[in-house]
Amino acid sequence: xxxxxxxxxxxxxxxxxxxxxxxxxxxxxxxxxxxxxxxxxxxxxxxxxxxxxxxxxxxxxxxxxxxxxxxxxxxxxxxxxxxxxxxxxxxxxxxxxxxxxxxxxxxxxxxxxxxxxxxxxxxxxxxxxxxxxxxxxxxxxxxxxxxxxxxxxxxxxxxxxxxxxxxxxxxxxxxxxxxxxxxxxxxxxxxxxxxxxxxxxxxxxxxxxxxxxxxxxxxxxxxxxxxxxxxxxxxxxxxxxxxxxxxxxxxxxxxxxxxxxxxxxxxxxxxxxxxxxxxxxxxxxxxxxxxxxxxxxxxxxxxxxxxxxxxxxxxxxxxxxxxxxxxxxxxxxxxxxxxxxxxxxxxxxxxxxxxxxxxxxxxxxxxxxxxxxxxxxxxxxxxxxxxxxxxxxxxxxxxxxxxxxxxxxxxxxxxxxxxxxxxxxxxxxxxxxxxxx
Amino acid sequence: xxxxxxxxxxxxxxxxxxxxxxxxxxxxxxxxxxxxxxxxxxxxxxxxxxxxxxxxxxxxxxxxxxxxxxxxxxxxxxxxxxxxxxxxxxxxxxxxxxxxxxxxxxxxxxxxxxxxxxxxxxxxxxxxxxxxxxxxxxxxxxxxxxxxxxxxxxxxxxxxxxxxxxxxxxxxxxxxxxxxxxxxxxxxxxxxxxxxxxxxxxxxxxxxxxxxxxxxxxxxxxxxxxxxxxxxxxxxxxxxxxxxxxxxxxxxxxxxxxxxxxxxxxxxxxxxxxxxxxxxxxxxxxxxxxxxxxxxxxxxxxxxxxxxxxxxxxxxxxxxxxxxxxxxxxxxxxxxxxxxxxxxxxxxxxxxxxxxxxxxxxxxxxxxxxxxxxxxxxxxxxxxxxxxxxxxxxxxxxxxxxxxxxxxxxxxxxxxxxxxxxxxxxxxxxxxxxxxx
Numbered sequence: 001x002x003x004x005x006x007x008x009x010x011x012x013x014x015x016x017x018x019x020x021x022x023x024x025x026x027x028x029x030x031x032x033x034x035x036x037x038x039x040x041x042x043x044x045x046x047x048x049x050x051x052x053x054x055x056x057x058x059x060x061x062x063x064x065x066x067x068x069x070x071x072x073x074x075x076x077x078x079x080x081x082x083x084x085x086x087x088x089x090x091x092x093x094x095x096x097x098x099x100x101x102x103x104x105x106x107x108x109x110x111x112x113x114x115x116x117x118x119x120x121x122x123x124x125x126x127x128x129x130x131x132x133x134x135x136x137x138x139x140x141x142x143x144x145x146x147x148x149x150x151x152x153x154x155x156x157x158x159x160x161x162x163x164x165x166x167x168x169x170x171x172x173x174x175x176x177x178x179x180x181x182x183x184x185x186x187x188x189x190x191x192x193x194x195x196x197x198x199x200x201x202x203x204x205x206x207x208x209x210x211x212x213x214x215x216x217x218x219x220x221x222x223x224x225x226x227x228x229x230x231x232x233x234x235x236x237x238x239x240x241x242x243x244x245x246x247x248x249x250x251x252x253x254x255x256x257x258x259x260x261x262x263x264x265x266x267x268x269x270x271x272x273x274x275x276x277x278x279x280x281x282x283x284x285x286x287x288x289x290x291x292x293x294x295x296x297x298x299x300x301x302x303x304x305x306x307x308x309x310x311x312x313x314x315x316x317x318x319x320x321x322x323x324x325x326x327x328x329x330x331x332x333x334x335x336x337x338x339x340x341x342x343x344x345x346x347x348x349x350x351x352x353x354x355x356x357x358x359x360x361x362x363x364x365x366x367x368x369x370x371x372x373x374x375x376x377x378x379x380x381x382x383x384x385x386x387x388x389x390x391x392x393x394x395x396x397x398x399x400x401x402x403x404x405x406x407x408x409x410x411x412x413x414x415x416x417x418x419x420x421x422x423x424x425x426x427x428x429x430x431x432x433x434x435x436x437x
Numbered sequence: 438x439x440x441x442x443x444x445x446x447x448x449x450x451x452x453x454x455x456x457x458x459x460x461x462x463x464x465x466x467x468x469x470x471x472x473x474x475x476x477x478x479x480x481x482x483x484x485x486x487x488x489x490x491x492x493x494x495x496x497x498x499x500x501x502x503x504x505x506x507x508x509x510x511x512x513x514x515x516x517x518x519x520x521x522x523x524x525x526x527x528x529x530x531x532x533x534x535x536x537x538x539x540x541x542x543x544x545x546x547x548x549x550x551x552x553x554x555x556x557x558x559x560x561x562x563x564x565x566x567x568x569x570x571x572x573x574x575x576x577x578x579x580x581x582x583x584x585x586x587x588x589x590x591x592x593x594x595x596x597x598x599x600x601x602x603x604x605x606x607x608x609x610x611x612x613x614x615x616x617x618x619x620x621x622x623x624x625x626x627x628x629x630x631x632x633x634x635x636x637x638x639x640x641x642x643x644x645x646x647x648x649x650x651x652x653x654x655x656x657x658x659x660x661x662x663x664x665x666x667x668x669x670x671x672x673x674x675x676x677x678x679x680x681x682x683x684x685x686x687x688x689x690x691x692x693x694x695x696x697x698x699x700x701x702x703x704x705x706x707x708x709x710x711x712x713x714x715x716x717x718x719x720x721x722x723x724x725x726x727x728x729x730x731x732x733x734x735x736x737x738x739x740x741x742x743x744x745x746x747x748x749x750x751x752x753x754x755x756x757x758x759x760x761x762x763x764x765x766x767x768x769x770x771x772x773x774x775x776x777x778x779x780x781x782x783x784x785x786x787x788x789x790x791x792x793x794x795x796x797x798x799x800x801x802x803x804x805x806x807x808x809x810x811x812x813x814x815x816x817x818x819x820x821x822x823x824x825x826x827x828x829x830x831x832x833x834x835x836x837x838x839x840x841x842x843x844x845x846x847x848x849x850x851x852x853x854x855x856x857x858x859x860x861x862x863x864x865x866x867x868x869x870x871x872x873x874x
Contacts, residue, residue, distance in 0.1 A: 009569070080569060081577035083792050130567040132446070132517060137574075139753060140518035290764045297734055316576060316756075323757035324764070327727045355520050 009129060010047035011078055012122075015071045018042045019059050020405035021412045022370050023160035024338050025178060027153040030209030030238035031432050032419030036160050037412040038338035042372060042402060043067065045079065045121040053079065053125030054397050056342035056372070057117045057310050059409075060416035063110070066093070070114055079122035079129075082316070086115050109289060112313035119314030120346055120393075127392030134346070134393050138319055138353035145384035146351035149234065149360040150201035151336065151367075152191050152223075154210045156426070157181040159369070174198035178367065184215075185222035192223055195366055201383035202231065203258065203360045209237035213249045213437055224256055232360070236261035239285050240436045243269050250277040258359070259304055262286065265434055267301035274300060282306055284335040290321075297328055304359065306335035310343070315350050322354045333359035341365075341373040345388050345395045352387045372405055374398045446566060447484035448515055449559075452508045455479045456496050457842035458849045459807050460597035461775050462615060464590040467646030467675035468869050469856030473597050474849045475775035479809060479839060480504065482516065482558040490516065490562030491834050493779035493809070494554045494747050496846075497853035500547070503530070507551055516559035516566075519753070523552050546726060549750035556751030557783055557830075564829030571783070571830050575756055575790035582821035583788035586671065586797040587638035588773065588804075589628055589660075591647045593863070594618040596806070611635035615804065621652075622659035629660055632803055638820035639668065640695065640797045646674035650686045650874055661693055669797070673698035676722050677873045680706050687714040695796070696741055699723065702871055704738035711737060719743055721772040727754075727761075734765055741796065743772035747780070752787050759791045771798035778802075778810040782825050782832045789824045809842055811835045 021037035028034075041059035046052050057063070073088045093111050127134045135141050159179040177194035181187060192204055204223060208216040220235055227233075235253065239262040246263035250273060253260055261282040264273050274281050282304035287296040288311050296302065305325055309318045325332050332354060334347055344365050351361055360383070371377050373395040378385060388394025423430045458474035465471075478496035483489050494500070510525045530548050564571045572578050596616040614631035618624060629641055641660060645653040657672055664670075672690065676699040683700035687710060690697055696717040701710050704723045711718050719741035724733040725748055733739065742762055746755045762769050769791060771784055781802050788798055797820070808814050810832040815822060825831025860867045 078577070080573040083576035083579050083790060086576075087579065087792065130569075132567075136517040139520035139523075140515070142520050142524065290760070293764050294734075294766075297731075317760075319753075320757050320760035323727070323754075324761060327730050327761070329731075353520060355524065 009078055009080065010049045010051060010125075011076055012045050012074055013048045014044075014046035015074050016044040016046065017064060017067045018044070018402055018406050019064050019409045020372065020402065021409040021414060022338065022340060022368055022405060023408075025160040025367055026156040026158050027207070027367065028155060028210040029153070029207050029419065030240040030436070032421070032423035032430065033156070033426065034338070034419065035414055035417070035422045037408060037414055038368075039409065039414055039417060040338075040340060041067065041117070042342065042397070043117045043121050044397060045074070045118075045125060047079070047125060051125055051128050052397065053121040053123070053128065053392065054342055054395075055117045055120035055124070055346070056340060057113060058337050058417070062416070063113055066110055066114055067117065070118070074118055079125040082119055082122055085118060085122070086313075089115055089118070109311070112289065112311060112317075116310045116312075116314045119316070120309065123315055124392035131391045133388065133391060134315070134349040135352045135387055138315060138350065141352045141387055142355055143352050143357070145381070145386050146348045147203075147360045147382075147384040148199075148201060148363045148365075148380070149203040149205045149232075150192055150195045150199065150383070151362050151364060152188055152195070152204060152206045153182070153367070154188070154207070155182050171198040174366065185219040188219045189222050189226045193226065196383075199366055199380040199383055201360075201380075203234070203383075204231060205234040205236065205261075205362060207236050207238070209240040209436070213237070213241065213245055217249055217252055220253065220256055232258035234259050234261060234282070238262055239265035240433070242435055242437065243272055245437050246273045247276045250279060254279045261306070267292070267295045267299045270301040271299040274302065280304055280331070282333060284308065284311075288312075290317075293324060296330075302330070304331040304333055306333045306362065308335040309346060309350055310337075311335070315346070318350050319353065322356065326356055331359060332356065334361035336362040336364050338364045338368060340368060341371050341378045341395055342393065344378055344385065345373075345393045348385045348387055349393065370401070370405060372398055372401045446515055446517065447486045447488060447562075448513055449482050449511055449562075450485045451481070451483035452511050453481040453483065454501060454504045455481070455839055455843050456501050456846045457809065457839065458846040458851060459775065459777060459805055459842060460845075462590075462597040462804050463593040463595050464644070464804065465592055465647040466590070466644055466856065467677040467873070469858075469860030469867065470593070470863065471775070471856060472851055472854070472859045474845060474851055475805075476846065476851055476854060477775075477777060478504065478554070479779065479834070480554045480558050481834060482511070482555075482562060484516070484562060488562055488565050489834065490558040490560070490565065490829065491779055491832075492554045492557035492561070492783070493777060494550060495774050495854070499853070500550055503547055503551055504554065507555070511555055516562040519556055519559055522555060522559070523750075526552055526555070546748075549726065549748060549754075553747045553749075553751045556753070557746065560752060561829035568828045570825065570828060571752070571786040572789045572824055575752060575787065578789045578824055579792055580789050580794070582818070582823050583785045584640075584797040584819075584821040585636075585638060585800045585802075585817070586640040586642045586669075587629055587632045587636065587820070588799050588801060589625055589632070589641060589643045590619070590804070591625070591644070592619050608635040611803065622656040625656045626659050626663045630663065633820075636803055636817040636820055638797075638817075640671070640820075641668060642671040642673065642698075642799060644673050644675070646677040646873070650674070650678065650682055654686055654689055657690065657693055669695035671696050671698060671719070675699055676702035677870070679872055679874065680709055682874050683710045684713045687716060691716045698743070704729070704732045704736045707738040708736040711739065717741055717768070719770060721745065721748075725749075727758075730761060739767070741768040741770055743770045743799065745772040746783060746787055747774075748772070752783070755787050756790065759793065763793055768796060769793065770796035773799040773801050775801045775805060777805060778808050778815045778832055779830065781815055781822065782810075782830045785822045785824055786830065807838070807842060809835060809838050
């Protein structure tokens with residue numbers, strides 16, 4: 001029998017919150033246009049014995065202030081005591097912070113957002129303390145590589161940052177396609193081909209809700225024509241369609257799409273569309289929290305939930321969601337916002353641990369050009385990312401890059417994401433409409 | 438920045454499966470009578486670097502054989518790779534093993550049963566490898582002590598093993614009450630008083646389904662009379678009542694009970710009873726697996742789920758269940774069979790980690806007199822058990838006691854639990870009926 005001594009583990013001694021701005025191309029969506037910079041916030045927890053745990057969340061001035069005020073709860077805590085930390089954050093921010101969210105797909109509930117930042121950084125710490133990758137803290141790897149989908153966007157000319165393709169000649173085409181405008185089926189097909197060539201993606205998602213439905217249907221048909229019958233296609237008009245529109249165009253997408261994401265707004269409309277259409281429906285808009293699950297189950301609002309650890313409150317919560325999906329016959333995929341390698345690594349650890357094989361995950365990663373981790377951009381092979389091998393997340397902060405991206409944040413003048421204002425710079429008077437067509 | 442090297446961790450090098458028989462008093466329930474011995478199986482996993490991880494499950498000849506044949510999957514595995522081990526066990530035993538169970542409350546689905554044994558022992562290993570208590574692997578402690586309920590049984594004379602009360606004079610009364618018959622309200626009240634005095638329990642559960650309903654209602658009224666208005670009472674007739682009986686007697690238990698457990702059989706009947714009665718209904722019979730959850734939600738079959746890590750497939754699965762309960766407005770308690778200190782320690786780690794405070798947990802522990810862990814019987818304070826502090830489960834196998842209890846198993850001649858056969862020794866021709874009154 002081995003002897004074990006009970007040790008107090010290291011405690012959280014520093015909470016470093018660094019808002020950063022990363023260059024972002026002028027991508028279009030139902031809510032408007034991406035600004036030249038996407039805001040992220042990098043959280044670093046440092047323990048009493050100088051171990052560093054990190055996370056990355058969508059940033060804005062309000063969440064940064066909330067994180068600052070959450071320091072008083074986080075400091076001095078044992079990173080293993082996540083149940084307790086969550087409870088204290090719930091008490092501190094109040095239970096309504098768990099349930100309120102805005103209308104845009106990226107609007108976050110405060111509590112899950114903050115807890116996700118803290119939990120992921122703590123799991124990174126726990127992994128380093130125990131010398132295990134984060135995936136092992138979630139029950140271990142079900143797969144060595146986690147596959148992603150090519151995430152296509154209608155866009156204006158411009159790349160928002162130089163693409164550094166290093167050793168991979170396939171990425172040269174992507175550098176051009178990433179720079180080019182894509183406002184019609186031809187542009188989308190070129191974008192898709194170059195993105196798939198550079199990253200090896202084997203399934204494709206088009207973000208829609210930008211043009212009237214027929215134009216976007218034409219783009220999907222052009223993709224099918226260009227890629228042949230076997231490449232899974234998905235389409236996401238971000239709930240900007242009326243129910244009748246969704247039924248009319250959804251019927252024409254039967255057999256064309258692997259799944260149709262958020263054709264309409266709200267669980268009731270989604271459930272009605274689902275009754276009418278012979279095509280799996282996915283969501284990251286109508287079922288985005290545990291509070292939404294009972295409605296999802298009673299109404300039958302979707303077939304596939306696009307989880308997102310930033311939205312759902314971390315990795316253990318995402319594993320709970322996976323069990324709920326398994327229990328109720330939902331499938332899983334994963335949602336993404338513009339992000340860097342910390343979030344990518346987290347998605348890969350989670351994607352590797354989920355018992356049921358998820359659909360290939362969404363990622364904006366090919367649209368970003370910068371990095372904040374040591375070693376630079378994470379490589380894709382055949383559209384998949386290898387699970388990092390080191391302890392914790394297996395990625396570490398590049399402090400110089402972090403400082404540079406923080407300077408970007410200070411100089412860019414943005415304080416929160418507002419795609420409507422960006423759109424108005426190009427189309428004066430343009431207004432976001434919850435339902436447009 | 439610390440430097441971390443990627444190490445291969447220890448692998449599982451030995452699987453020791455030891456059936457044991459523990460003396461058990463002649464407790465009555467709807468399915469008959471407890472035999473003089475309850476069968477448990479102790480599983481010990483030993484790693485390549487001689488770390489030992491343990492678990493304890495309800496034993497029978499069939500599950501022991503299945504565990505033996507599962508060795509080929511478990512041996513050589515990294516104990517962190519639990520997702521993969523579960524998948525391989527699923528493939529090996531076939532998916533139907535996950536869903537079949539018998540009619541008795543203790544009937545187990547094979548897969549969850551075996552995986553629970555393996556997972557708990559692996560979490561014990563992981564805790565020892567990382568020098569952390571198992572509760573910390575589940576997100577950490579929400580409470581320092583986990584409270585249990587006094588679990589009363591109608592019983593015949595006899596204790597099945599000597600009660601060793603050591604230093605605690607309060608336990609002397611319990612030694613006598615544990616020995617005494619309890620076949621009427623007076624006997625039940627005496628049993629309750631002595632059990633509460635010895636262990637400090639502050640809530641009470643009576644196992645019913647033994648006598649006709651009025652007799653058991655009289656016992657509940659006697660308990661209320663004896664303990665005053667503030668001690669929570671629960672009652673479990675193990676689904677042996679007709680729906681009309683449940684409604685008739687359930688109405689008389691409104692205001693008397695904290696909850697009524699399994700008055701009727703099956704989710705449909707439970708949902709109907711729940712419509713009629715103004716009293717929370719609990720179950721460990723109609724909703725006992727993730728496969729049962731959709732029916733539970735659509736029918737509304739209970740208010741409280743008595744989880745059991747042996748039934749639900751381990752501790753992470755039990756944490757998933759806790760999230761599901763939280764999501765759908767179910768409360769949690771915990772079910773028990775006759776057990777020793779390994780299972781008790783596991784229940785305490787889990788009970789401490791569950792975010793929402795559960796109802797006080799069930800335990801048969803006061804009815805057992807033996808132990809299989811170093812240091813002997815685990816103490817209760819005010820009806821609660823302190824979360825063990827050591828790494829892993831914080832309890833270790835006493836190899837001498839294990840050998841003795843294994844000899845009991847070999848000599849007792851029992852191969853599976855059969856309360857009907859035991860009952861027939863006293864009441865010739867007695868037959869179990871699913872619904873009796």
